[in-house]
Amino acid sequence: SDLEWAGNASIHDMAAKAGVSEASVTRFSRSVGCKNVPDLKKALVSSFAIGQRFLEGHMDPITEESGAIGQVVKGIIEALNTVNTQTSQQKIEQTASLVNELERVVVFGSGGGSTVIADDAVNRMFRFGVNITSYGDFLMQRMVAATLNEDSLVLVISTTGQIAEINESAQIAKQYGAKVVAITRGDSPLAQLADIHLEVHIQEDEGIYKATASRYALLAVIDAIALELAVLRKDSSKETLRRIKYNLDAVRGGDRRFPVGD
Template sequence: MLDRIKASIPSLAPAEQRVAHLVLSDPRAFANLPVTELASRAHVSKPTVIRFCRSVGYDGLSDFKLKLAGSVSEGVPFIHRSVDVDDKTSDVLVKVIDNTVAAFLKYRNDASSVAIEKAATALAATYQTGHRIEFFGAGNSGIVAQDAQHKFFRLGVHAIAYSDGHMQVMSASMLRPGDCVVIISNSGRTRDLMDAESIARKNGATTIVITASGSPLASAGHIHLAADHPEGYDRYSPMVSRLLHLMIIDILATCVALRIGGEKLQPLLKEMKNNLRSKRYA
């Protein structure tokens, strides 16, 4: 959670940056002090303290303090342990699994339910009105975009995934108000994805971005679903980031499925399962 706040500082207003520094200087005290005292110590107004909490992706001051207290006390310690050249297979197994589990638990504590609610509502509304839903990603994130298309396809949602930069720009050029595009990026700095987001937003489409806090893409999107972890975006083979993005897609797909409703989905999924039985060995 503290790493997320640090990453968000450059994108915050000057007054909100003072609140951020106050949090980082003494997280335990911030979680326990009343808003009046917090505002006084940061030399800002009480509404600024609340705006800061929302700017970094939380529902408000109460939600922020609750998750901050949990993060500080129970401490899901996110110690990203890199694999070393002399590691044994058993060491690699433990490090890779520990890094992944820690990232998932950290996300559970840090995730903004408000942002997820907004994204799921936008996607469900796009589906119900028959507008376009598209998923964009480049490189490793392009595979996540394809997985997202498959997840939503199984729900009866017509969606398209593009991983080619030219196709993304061409498709974004055809998006219109009521359409929705989900853009997935580890770094939040990929030029092709930034260009596609800008075009889609200019054409009136809703842009949902799954990326790191404080990145240019995070600031550009209408709805930002933060995916923060210590794994550098310039690593040759991102692992934790890919799994974190896949999990966020799973959460979105589940939320959208609930909005579509079981009465409509259950018969569809049952028929699909029955039709696939002939494809399997008995």
């Protein structure tokens, strides 16, 4: 395509193809917000790489054999198998120990998926007596981070680890003595600043219409931390879970297999 060609062409070739002077190409670069022609070429390459996926609109055909549910479940299983080999059991245990020992736990997650998973971390762990809250708003994260200390833990959830605002909040918390655990990909700025990094790096497929399967990988890591925490607080957890089940059954019935608050 012309975009792909322009991203790799010299300024001389670009000017010749457009029928203008090289100076005109430079002026055009600045007029669209680029510093110079190389900066424009980088922007063109990036636009082509991102835009092509949506121009093509790739989608695996939904067949009678698999159906939509088959496609979705296949992606989830692949994501879970990946995170099962990526994430360190030792670091899961270390994280659970910090949650168990420290007085306050806050969870940061922004955007559609990470916000929901941050809320789910609260749902998983409050029942074990943890003082835990979640925050999705960038300004709230920043303010809360400024209130933390050596008895605090920040659990940061991010599929990319590239969001500057959430990374800055994590750095602020660390500055005031809080421990930072990041559930994210290892090649990210967030992973580099964390005290403990839990690797979750799911390569999404080219389909633009399916929900991201990486959400389930993040949930699996949260569930693993919660399970280790429950074991550490086995005696007290048993009693709080019993209380929750008893009070839920009072309003929904008493099937012993109903979930405990899910």
